[in-house]
Structures are given as C-alpha cells and as structure tokens.
Amino acid sequence: MDVRLSAEQQALRDSAAHIVDRLGPHAVGQLDDRERVAKLDAAVAASGWRELRTPDDGERPLASAVEAAIVAEELGRGLADTPYLGPALATELRRLARAPVAVATETVALAPGLLELARIAPGAIPSGLEAIDAFGAATALVLLPAPDGHVLGEVALRPIKDQVEESVDLTRPTGRPEPIAALVLADQDRVLSDEDITRWNALGLALTSADLVGVMRGAVQLACDYAAQRRQYGAAIGSFQAVQHLLADAFVAMEGSRSATLHAAWAVDALPANDALAAGAVAKAYSARAARCVCETAIQVHGGIGNTWECLAHVYLRRALVSSDVLGGVGPNLTRVLAHHGIGGNDGLR
Amino acid sequence: MDFGDSPAEADFRLRLRDWLAANNPGLPTSSTDDDYWAGMAAWHQSLHGAGFFGMSWPAEIGGQGLSSVHDVILDDELAAAGAPPRPSLGYLVQGILEHGNDDIQRRFLPGIVNGRERWCQGFSEPDAGSDLAALRTRADRDGDEYVITGHKVWTSYSDDADWCLVLARTNHDVPKHEGISAFAVPMRQPGIEQRPLRMINGIFKEFGEVVFDGARVAAADMIGAPGEGWPLAMTVVSHEREPGELGFVARYRKLVKDLTSRVQRDPSRYGSEQVRDLGWAIIEAEMLRLHVSRRLSDRLDGIEHGPEGSVDKLLMTEVEQAVGHAALSVGGTGHGDSDDTWLKVYLYSRAQSVMGGTSQIQRNLIARRILGLPTS
Numbered sequence: 001m002d003v004r005l006s007a008e009q010q011a012l013r014d015s016a017a018h019i020v021d022r023l024g025p026h027a028v029g030q031l032d033d034r035e036r037v038a039k040l041d042a043a044v045a046a047s048g049w050r051e052l053r054t055p056d057d058g059e060r061p062l063a064s065a066v067e068a069a070i071v072a073e074e075l076g077r078g079l080a081d082t083p084y085l086g087p088a089l090a091t092e093l094r095r096l097a098r099a100p101v102a103v104a105t106e107t108v109a110l111a112p113g114l115l116e117l118a119r120i121a122p123g124a125i126p127s128g129l130e131a132i133d134a135f136g137a138a139t140a141l142v143l144l145p146a147p148d149g150h151v152l153g154e155v156a157l158r159p160i161k162d163q164v165e166e167s168v169d170l171t172r173p174t175g176r177p178e179p180i181a182a183l184v185l186a187d188q189d190r191v192l193s194d195e196d197i198t199r200w201n202a203l204g205l206a207l208t209s210a211d212l213v214g215v216m217r218g219a220v221q222l223a224c225d226y227a228a229q230r231r232q233y234g235a236a237i238g239s240f241q242a243v244q245h246l247l248a249d250a251f252v253a254m255e256g257s258r259s260a261t262l263h264a265a266w267a268v269d270a271l272p273a274n275d276a277l278a279a280g281a282v283a284k285a286y287s288a289r290a291a292r293c294v295c296e297t298a299i300q301v302h303g304g305i306g307n308t309w310e311c312l313a314h315v316y317l318r319r320a321l322v323s324s325d326v327l328g329g330v331g332p333n334l335t336r337v338l339a340h341h342g343i344g345g346n347d348g349l350r
Numbered sequence: 351m352d353f354g355d356s357p358a359e360a361d362f363r364l365r366l367r368d369w370l371a372a373n374n375p376g377l378p379t380s381s382t383d384d385d386y387w388a389g390m391a392a393w394h395q396s397l398h399g400a401g402f403f404g405m406s407w408p409a410e411i412g413g414q415g416l417s418s419v420h421d422v423i424l425d426d427e428l429a430a431a432g433a434p435p436r437p438s439l440g441y442l443v444q445g446i447l448e449h450g451n452d453d454i455q456r457r458f459l460p461g462i463v464n465g466r467e468r469w470c471q472g473f474s475e476p477d478a479g480s481d482l483a484a485l486r487t488r489a490d491r492d493g494d495e496y497v498i499t500g501h502k503v504w505t506s507y508s509d510d511a512d513w514c515l516v517l518a519r520t521n522h523d524v525p526k527h528e529g530i531s532a533f534a535v536p537m538r539q540p541g542i543e544q545r546p547l548r549m550i551n552g553i554f555k556e557f558g559e560v561v562f563d564g565a566r567v568a569a570a571d572m573i574g575a576p577g578e579g580w581p582l583a584m585t586v587v588s589h590e591r592e593p594g595e596l597g598f599v600a601r602y603r604k605l606v607k608d609l610t611s612r613v614q615r616d617p618s619r620y621g622s623e624q625v626r627d628l629g630w631a632i633i634e635a636e637m638l639r640l641h642v643s644r645r646l647s648d649r650l651d652g653i654e655h656g657p658e659g660s661v662d663k664l665l666m667t668e669v670e671q672a673v674g675h676a677a678l679s680v681g682g683t684g685h686g687d688s689d690d691t692w693l694k695v696y697l698y699s700r701a702q703s704v705m706g707g708t709s710q711i712q713r714n715l716i717a718r719r720i721l722g723l724p725t726s
Contacts, residue, residue, distance in 0.1 A: 220721075256637050
C-alpha cells in the first residue's frame with residue numbers, strides 16, 4: 001500500500017494545473033471569450049487526456065482511472081469550460097465494446113434525471129435524454145438492447161450555440177438529441193455485460209467525484225483570496241473567527257472527499273466491479289454532500305457580491321450541482337452503499 | 351498510487367487474520383465500561399506479545415520496525431474480526447521519541463509499548479484548557495529532584511497509571527510558552543491525590559483530576575531540555591489528533607458493523623431515517639479508513655508533525671459523531687429494555703470534539719496554518 005501519487009502522476013497533475021491556470025476562466029466575464037475557450041480546447045485536445053481510457057495494444061486502458069481522476073480534479077478546480085467528462089466516459093464505453101476510437105468529439109447521453117446511461121430501443125426517436133458535457137459534440141453514445149446484453153448506439157445532438165446560456169453548468173452545457181432514431185455504432189466486437197456497465201458506472205462516479213473535489217478546492221481558494229482582501233471593521237474579514245471556521249470546515253470537507261475519491265478511482269481498475277461501484281458510491285455520496293456545502297460557504301463568505309452573477313462562486317456551485325447529478329448524488333449513492341451492505345433494495349440502480 | 355497490499359503486506363494480513371481468529375478476547379461493543387478497560391490492558395500485552403502492536407516503531411523500544419501502512423492493515427483486520435481496537439498511545443511514543451534523550455527513551459519507551467507500564471498525561475488544568483500554555487502547575491528544583499505542585503484535570507486513566515507525563519512551569523521569568531518543562535512523574539507516591547470525575551455516560555473510570563502537592567520527580571526524568579515542554583506538548587497533541595496514531599478507525603468500523611448486523615437481522619423494525627443514519631455512518635467510517643491510508647502513506651518517507659493533524663481531528667470527530675448518531679438512531683436509548691450500550695456510545699461521542707483540542711481550536715489552526723488567513 002502506498003497511496004501517494006507517483007512522480008508521473010504528480011507531473012500529470014502539474015501539467016493539467018498549468019493548462020487550466022493559463023487558459024481557464026478567471027472571471028465570469030471570461031466565460032464568453034471564444035478565443036480563450038478555443039485555446040483551452042486545443043490544449044486539452046493536444047494533451048490526450050480525453051483518450052486516457054483508450055485501449056493499449058490489448059484491452060487494458062492506456063492509463064488507470066487514477067490518472068483520469070487527477071485530470072478531472074484539476075479541470076474542476078479551474079472551471080475548465082471544455083469537454084472532458086463526456087468524452088472520457090464515451091472513450092471508456094468504446095474500449096469496453098471494442099469499438100474503434102472516435103473520430104470526432106462525442107459524449108454520452110444519460111436517461112432523464114441523469115441517474116444512468118440512456119437505454120433506448122433501436123429505431124425509437126430519443127426524447128428527454130441529456131447528453132452531458134456536450135459542447136462541440138455532434139453525437140452521444142447510448143445503450144441499445146442486444147440478445148445477451150447491450151450494444152452501443154449513437155444519437156445525433158442538436159448543436160449548442162451559446163455554451164454559457166444554454167445550461168445549468170456554465171462551463172459544461174448539456175446537449176439534447178435530434179429527433180432522429182439512434183444508430184448502432186459500427187464495428188463493435190463485444191456485447192456489453194451488466195458487469196461492464198457496473199464498472200463504467202464506477203468510473204463515472206470516480207470522475208464526477210474527482211470533479212467535485214476540484215470544484216471544492218477552487219471554491220475554497222476563491223473564498224480565501226476574497227477573505228484576505230475584503231476589509232470590514234478595519235480588518236480583513238478572513239481574520240474573523242466566524243469566517244475562518246466556515247473556511248476551515250470547507251477545507252476539511254474537501255480533504256475527506258479527496259481521500260474517498262482517490263480510493264474510488266483506484267478501485268475502478270483494481271477491484272471486482274461491484275466493489276468498485278460501492279467505492280464510487282461512497283466517494284460520490286460524501287463528495288456531493290460536501291460540495292454543495294462548500295460552494296454555499298464560498299457564496300456566504302463573499303457576502304452580497306457572492307449572490308451576483310459576476311462572482312465566480314455560483315459558477316463553482318452550478319458545476320458542482322451538475323457533477324453531483326451525473327450518475328446520482330447523495331440519495332442514490334447512499335442507497336447503493338446500503339445495498340452493498342445488504343440493507344434495503346437498490347431501487348433498480350446499477 | 352496503490353491501496354492494495356504488496357506481497358509482504360498480504361502475508362502480514364493473513365498471519366494477523368489467523369492470529370485474530372484464535373485470540374480475539376471478544377470484549378463488549380461499548381468502549382466505556384470498567385470491565386472493558388481491564389480487558390484492554392490484557393489485550394495490549396497479548397497484541398504486542400504476538401508482534402501486532404507498535405508496527406512502525408523502532409525494534410529497540412519493542413516496536414515491529416515495519417512501514418507505517420501496516421497500521422492500516424492492523425485496523426482493517428481488527429475491525430473485520432470484531433476485535434478490540436489497538437491501544438491509543440502512539441502520541442506518547444512519538445513525543446518521547448522526538449524529545450527524550452537516549453537514556454529516557456531506553457528507560458521508558460519499552461514499558462509503554464509492551465503495555466507493562468501504564469501512563470497518563472497531565473496537561474490540562476482547571477484554568478488552562480484550550481489555552482494550555484497558561485498552565486500554573488510548578489516544578490521547583492530541590493537537589494537532584496523537582497517538587498511538583500499543581501492541579502491537573504481531564505487526566506484519562508490516572509487511577510491505573512504508573513507514570514504521568516506532566517507539564518509544569520520551571521521558569522517564571524520568561525514568556526508563558528517558554529517556561530514549561532516535561533517530566534515523567536511516578537504516580538505511586540505520597541503527594542499525589544486522585545479524584546475521579548463522572549462522565550455523561552455515567553462511568554467514573556476514564557476521567558480524573560490529579561492534585562500534586564509536593565510530589566517528587568528525579569531531575570534526570572525531565573523529558574527534553576528545560577523549557578522544551580511546550581514543543582513536546584505540541585508534538586504529543588499533533589499526534590493525539592490523528593486517527594492513524596490512535597487506531598480509532600477499527601473502533602468506528604466495529605461499531606458500524608454491529609449496527610449494520612442489527613438492521614440486517616430485522617430490517618422491518620427500522621424506518622428510512624434510521625437506515626439513512628446508518629448509511630452515513632458506513633460512509634463516514636469508510637472515508638476515515640481511506641483518509642488514514644493516505645496520511646500513513648505520507649509517512650513512508652518519514653514523519654512530519656504539521657498542521658494536517660487538525661484536519662484529521664475534525665474528520666475523526668465528524669465520523670465518531672455520525673457513528674454516535676447512528677447508534678442513537680438504530681440502537682436507541684435503551685429505555686425499552688435494559689441495554690443502554692448504544693446510548694453510552696452516543697454520549698461518549700460528544701467528547702471527541704473536545705478532547706485533544708476542541709474543534710474550535712482545530713479550525714483556528716487550519717485557518718491560520720493551512721489556509722494562510724490573516725490574523726487580526
């Protein structure tokens with residue numbers, strides 16, 4: 001056992017931090033800076049992070065889910081407004097189905113409510129599906145029934161014109177499918193089993209938890225910076241215990257989430273699928289509860305400014321709300337954890 | 351990054367598991383009864399005798415000389431076997447290892463580690479709680495000895511202890527943090543009076559007051575240099591805040607396991623609120639296990655005594671109190687039957703946000719030393 005990041009993992013983290021610090025949005029006004037967004041997108045595309053889960057010569061992914069989570073955390077911290085979660089999860093589906101690597105940006109479509117990957121009938125017109133993290137993606141993967149499992153299908157997505165105005169999360173808009181029947185993805189060599197889908201869910205829980213950890217780190221830093229410079233009663237508000245204790249609690253909640261999330265990411269490739277899912281559910285339930293509270297604290301510390309559109313605090317909160325909802329937040333994952341311990345039904349969750 | 355066992359760690363785990371299968375004393379769930387603490391003294395010696403205590407401490411003091419993460423495996427297996435947790439005294443060992451000279455280490459540490467000598471900690475006083483450096487107990491030089499006069503409180507297990515690690519003022523002419531020294535004071539002597547305190551769970555055993563009135567300690571039994579008492583105290587309390595040092599993960603996971611079995615046996619008795627409280631206790635205890643894995647991994651290249659212990663302390667408190675709430679919710683107060691085990695577990699959990707430094711103090715430390723927030 002050695003739960004420290006390796007030298008390579010630290011280098012990956014540093015390189016992701018570098019890109020997002022240089023090209024991510026540092027103010028709400030920068031969210032519509034299309035030139036900046038294009039540069040960030042190009043840098044992330046060149047990094048190969050969206051393809052970390054493509055297969056090596058055999059069937060194993062090029063990089064473990066720990067590497068994928070390290071990137072997710074940094075992109076969350078820096079509010080990276082370029083696709084990562086969606087393409088990474090689509091890449092994993094293609095690897096599991098032994099389908100060829102995607103030629104254009106694609107994402108995944110979830111069922112209404114975002115609790116699971118969409119399952120639709122072949123030939124049916126998709127409706128109500130939500131393609132997560134869909135900026136720049138023309139298609140999204142879904143599940144279609146097959147005789148002994150599922151195969152991948154793809155739905156066409158309506159173009160997203162304005163990435164800031166069209167979604168809850170101002171950094172990662174949700175896409176809607178075109179009213180066109182789903183097509184079976186070409187050249188799949190393998191039918192997806194329930195176990196494959198469980199393991200894919202485990203990856204999704206680990207990556208969304210990692211995004212939440214990053215969002216919490218970013219929100220705590222934003223609030224600490226503000227508390228150090230904002231003055232009232234002749235002193236920086238960060239010198240007041242009432243403010244200090246809010247921020248200390250936020251930091252602690254982030255650290256606990258991070259410990260659970262690192263384990264969830266490790267578990268994706270190291271544990272049996274059901275145990276990996278349970279590890280993901282522990283991390284997600286904990287991180288989702290923590291992230292909402294931490295982002296609310298960031299707004300509170302900013303006072304009136306924190307309640308204005310111009311303050312980045314709500315951008316963190318919005319991103320946290322969407323990352324929480326993807327594959328379930330507190331409630332569904334509490335249910336998954338209890339089911340893993342033999343208590344209660346699992347309400348049909350996988 | 352790897353949460354899994356190396357081959358050597360896996361061997362260790364199996365050896366431990368086999369030993370536990372034959373040697374678990376099966377003490378009761380409650381960690382608060384007098385019988386439990388008598389049993390724990392025997393358990394300490396049994397665990398140490400079999401080579402399963404003091405995993406990362408040096409062999410010269412009776413430790414096992416293995417890597418820090420062996421304590422994670424130890425806690426895992428203790429919890430899985432439903433065995434009692436390991437004794438919580440690593441903070442004393444760390445304090446003496448860090449500040450005691452060779453002679454002090456050789457004379458005192460083996461007895462602490464093997465459990466043949468019991469220790470208590472004389473830090474807090476009636477007027478020096480969170481503001482520990484305000485302590486007034488004094489040690490006055492008299493030939494080759496010091497004479498101790500003062501009043502200590504919240505002294506756990508002082509009635510059983512052979513020795514007390516006492517902080518006392520030896521220099522009254524310097525700022526308050528600089529005039530304190532630490533001593534290993536023998537407890538069985540005239541000039542020491544014990545007064546038990548009853549805790550909110552009803553027991554007298556754990557807490558006490560100790561009045562020193564002319565107690566004597568050899569000058570050679572000062573730990574560290576004159577005036578080094580404050581840095582020593584900070585080393586001790588920084589480790590007293592770490593669940594990895596205390597071994598509390600095993601205790602929480604055993605409690606959670608017992609509560610889970612209770613619900614599994616008769617699920618129809620429990621409503622959704624109760625099950626939800628249990629779910630959070632499961633998640634919290636698991637989070638702490640993983641957090642301790644991370645923190646003990648950070649020690650693989652050596653120990654640092656930094657402010658991160660305050661983060662650990664607040665997480666540990668959150669977990670203990672979530673487990674306490676699940677105990678109250680699922681176990682109940684016991685007024686329907688005579689078993690108040692779970693009520694006692696709940697009541698005991700309230701102390702965790704006070705002992706070893708209050709949650710308020712931990713938040714102050716995190717704000718200043720980790721977040722770098724300004725002082726007023």
